[in-house]
Amino acid sequence: xxxxxxxxxxxxxxxxxxxxxxxxxxxxxxxxxxxxxxxxxxxxxxxxxxxxxxxxxxxxxxxxxxxxxxxxxxxxxxxxxxxxxxxxxxxxxxxxxxxxxxxxxxxxxxxxxxxxxxxxxxxxxxxxxxxxxxxxxxxxxxxxxxxxxxxxxxxxxxxxxxxxxxxxxxxxxxxxxxxxxxxxxxxxxxxxxxxxxxxxxxxxxxxxxxxxxxxxxxxxxxxxxxxxxxxxxxxxxxxxxxxxxxxxxxxxxxxxxxxxxxxxxxxxxxxxxxxxxxxxxxxxxxxxxxxxxxxxxxxxxxxxxxxxxxxxxxxxxxxxxxxxxxxxxxxxxxxxxxxxxxxxxxxxxxxxxxxxxxxxxxxxxxxxxxxxxxxxxxxxxxxxxxxxxxxxxxxxxxxxxxxxxxxxxxxxxxxxxxxxxxxxxxxxxxxxxxxxxxxxxxxxxxxxxxxxxxxxxxxxxxxxxxxxxxxxxxxxxxxxxxxxxxxxxxxxxxxxxxxxxxxxxxxxxxxxxxxxxxxxxxxxxxxxxxxxxxxxxxxxxxxxxxxxxxxxxxxxxxxxxxxxxxxxxxxxxxx
Amino acid sequence: xxxxxxxxxxxxxxxxxxxxxxxxxxxxxxxxxxxxxxxxxxxxxxxxxxxxxxxxxxxxxxxxxxxxxxxxxxxxxxxxxxxxxxxxxxxxxxxxxxxxxxxxxxxxxxxxxxxxxxxxxxxxxxxxxxxxxxxxxxxxxxxxxxxxxxxxxxxxxxxxxxxxxxxxxxxxxxxxxxxxxxxxxxxxxxxxxxxxxxxxxxxxxxxxxxxxxxxxxxxxxxxxxxxxxxxxxxxxxxxxxxxxxxxxxxxxxxxxxxxxxxxxxxxxxxxxxx
Numbered sequence: 001x002x003x004x005x006x007x008x009x010x011x012x013x014x015x016x017x018x019x020x021x022x023x024x025x026x027x028x029x030x031x032x033x034x035x036x037x038x039x040x041x042x043x044x045x046x047x048x049x050x051x052x053x054x055x056x057x058x059x060x061x062x063x064x065x066x067x068x069x070x071x072x073x074x075x076x077x078x079x080x081x082x083x084x085x086x087x088x089x090x091x092x093x094x095x096x097x098x099x100x101x102x103x104x105x106x107x108x109x110x111x112x113x114x115x116x117x118x119x120x121x122x123x124x125x126x127x128x129x130x131x132x133x134x135x136x137x138x139x140x141x142x143x144x145x146x147x148x149x150x151x152x153x154x155x156x157x158x159x160x161x162x163x164x165x166x167x168x169x170x171x172x173x174x175x176x177x178x179x180x181x182x183x184x185x186x187x188x189x190x191x192x193x194x195x196x197x198x199x200x201x202x203x204x205x206x207x208x209x210x211x212x213x214x215x216x217x218x219x220x221x222x223x224x225x226x227x228x229x230x231x232x233x234x235x236x237x238x239x240x241x242x243x244x245x246x247x248x249x250x251x252x253x254x255x256x257x258x259x260x261x262x263x264x265x266x267x268x269x270x271x272x273x274x275x276x277x278x279x280x281x282x283x284x285x286x287x288x289x290x291x292x293x294x295x296x297x298x299x300x301x302x303x304x305x306x307x308x309x310x311x312x313x314x315x316x317x318x319x320x321x322x323x324x325x326x327x328x329x330x331x332x333x334x335x336x337x338x339x340x341x342x343x344x345x346x347x348x349x350x351x352x353x354x355x356x357x358x359x360x361x362x363x364x365x366x367x368x369x370x371x372x373x374x375x376x377x378x379x380x381x382x383x384x385x386x387x388x389x390x391x392x393x394x395x396x397x398x399x400x401x402x403x404x405x406x407x408x409x410x411x412x413x414x415x416x417x418x419x420x421x422x423x424x425x426x427x428x429x430x431x432x433x434x435x436x437x438x439x440x441x442x443x444x445x446x447x448x449x450x451x452x453x454x455x456x457x458x459x460x461x462x463x464x465x466x467x468x469x470x471x472x473x474x475x476x477x478x479x480x481x482x483x484x485x486x487x488x489x490x491x492x493x494x495x496x497x498x499x500x501x502x503x504x505x506x507x508x509x510x511x512x513x514x515x516x517x518x519x520x521x522x523x524x525x526x527x528x529x530x531x532x533x534x535x536x537x538x539x540x541x542x543x544x545x546x547x548x549x550x551x552x553x554x555x556x557x558x559x560x561x562x563x564x565x566x567x568x569x570x571x572x573x574x575x
Numbered sequence: 576x577x578x579x580x581x582x583x584x585x586x587x588x589x590x591x592x593x594x595x596x597x598x599x600x601x602x603x604x605x606x607x608x609x610x611x612x613x614x615x616x617x618x619x620x621x622x623x624x625x626x627x628x629x630x631x632x633x634x635x636x637x638x639x640x641x642x643x644x645x646x647x648x649x650x651x652x653x654x655x656x657x658x659x660x661x662x663x664x665x666x667x668x669x670x671x672x673x674x675x676x677x678x679x680x681x682x683x684x685x686x687x688x689x690x691x692x693x694x695x696x697x698x699x700x701x702x703x704x705x706x707x708x709x710x711x712x713x714x715x716x717x718x719x720x721x722x723x724x725x726x727x728x729x730x731x732x733x734x735x736x737x738x739x740x741x742x743x744x745x746x747x748x749x750x751x752x753x754x755x756x757x758x759x760x761x762x763x764x765x766x767x768x769x770x771x772x773x774x775x776x777x778x779x780x781x782x783x784x785x786x787x788x789x790x791x792x793x794x795x796x797x798x799x800x801x802x803x804x805x806x807x808x809x810x811x812x813x814x815x816x817x818x819x820x821x822x823x824x825x826x827x828x829x830x831x832x833x834x835x836x837x838x839x840x841x842x843x844x845x846x847x848x849x
Contacts, residue, residue, distance in 0.1 A: 210845040213654060234833045237843045239653045244679035248646035251639065255619070255650025258637050259658065260841040263650070281640050410841060411635040412658050415614050419629075419636040422622075430585050430630050431638070 008049040008076025014126035019050030027195035030187040041304040060480030064562040119166030131170030198362035201333035203228035205340030208376040213256035213263040215241040221294040221363040222266040246271040250278030260410035266292035283323025286351040295359040306556030307361035309529040327504035331479025341377035362477040384409040396427040404448025459512035464496025471521035525549040584631040594745035594771025625665035625692035642672025656829040670706040694773035702776035729808035738763030745771040792818035
């Protein structure tokens, strides 16, 4: 089984609520899901949709065709009718849409009337619609009723009862009025799966890694990190601060990090543009910081709610002066969780800024995993604290060492002072002007650290046929769709994927010789959601390897599996 | 026992006769009087002549970016709210480049002490007008004179309900010391606007210019009366009041952040994987 459900309507009609609730019911039932969203930068009106794919095996991308369309407005039918499979069904309310469509593919359900009659409130249209979807899929209502009880616990027994009635009304209506039920729902094992989205997994990874401080200014698609952390602030002992601007956000995080706690900030391209001076400050003062950078299409305000991979080169070169940095670009929520954790470790170990470079698509996608698949990186406290600091004689914040890593002490824990400076400084942290100290400091904070930092970068993931003729190369959020394209094309051709999620510095080709794999492939295609191929340029600059085949998309939308396969077919004549 | 010698730092690189020397010496006297050990206090600064001060005082120091001292200080206080934090800054750094952070810090009432060296001119970049330069002030880069209105930090502080706002003058260091001690002992954000001459670049607002104008607020003045405070904050020109212009008893930001109720963030233990 492998079905796709799309919920379409205006902003404010509860599309996301319907989508996320269905995902919860499916995941609780043991189905694997993948969902993504498409919405406009407005709070009411316009056209938005939420797309869910469900299957009884792990999945990682959306398909082009849909089996069930829940249309809360007429526009949803006009825009998506052509995506329907032959057995597909459109659930709509002719009075809400103000038109009637006949035919086997249409089921007119009085969402609003049922909501008013059984849910006692128009707002329960979402609940009626969910009941209707579960009905057409032939599922039971038990799990959904439990979700209703949990969701409305604080609103009281009456609200729970009304919602359960609304769900049952939608469910029964479908059973009474639909003649055929083409969907066969078979679950491999009746075991609840863990559902998690990209943005939540970044926040969860931060919490699992000892993040104690998060300061940010709201900006799509990063705001969800702040929301998730704020929800856990009291129980986890985390300070979440909405800063007056992004400049303050990064400087606050650096202040907190200097004071001895693991600190993080998050933003998108426009906000990060304001943070670049602070990034440079982190570089000069060697203050650990984790920065979650969510890409959306630019330049300037661009397409605020859409997706793109357009800020890689910006991150590689952001901040004045030369200093080391690390960039991770997770492709799945599991990778986002693990890499956020690794970011905290590497940032503190080497006293550098580390980025989680994600995008709107990954942020908004929901996935399911087996419990236990989410694993965090090792936790080690690298700071000089308490008695250990007290016993360190002649403490110098920027002590010259063989490794280039100086002791990172917590101010106030011992009688020695901790001095940091944005000017070039001596070992004690006081500003200097002399050339010899300058050279020694550059050696220390840049060159000596860099070779060790590079040794921590994991190799790219190779997936598919060995020595594949067609090789899909990508980074970040294209992981899932590339992997499914490989699975689908594997029976007909020799194809594989090479995916990078630790992208800067690039992995070395000694431990895993990906350069030879690239050179030996007949058709290596570099796939990026940007206009100019930023990653392919980075590979060329760092390794000399030149891509000749590219797939670039920059309309702000992610690839479905079929769309990507179509693009790949376009290149096959060149093999 | 903490003595002046305890705070001996680097050799200052200021111009001879600079008002900063008086501020530095007074600050050290205050730290001695309060018996604060150097590792139990953090000085934060941005960029400018005033921002060099932490290097000349032995203590924990974060000398960051132009205008950005207050966000750094806020981060330090939230991570370790038992660590006293002083920001030493200038009129350009704090009232110009960092204006948004000043407004936010006053509104938060983060328990940071903000000592602004206000000489009404940019010293480090050699003599451009600052936000506190009076209208018409002429400079090399503004030969026609300053067109913008003069920034009034005391009026801003009162308008935003700043929990402590005082003005002092480097020509009266005993008074400056009293203001600094009052600020240090105040529970909440405390701003002291310290008038000082710039011997190299400000030929108008000289030591004599200030000496002729400044006067102490009368003993019966009530700094907790906000409306009166606002009218005194507007007083500038022939007579300039010094002293605590306004204060209140707003709760601090730190005591309202739930995660800090159980102790300093930096000393809350974390167990991996939980």
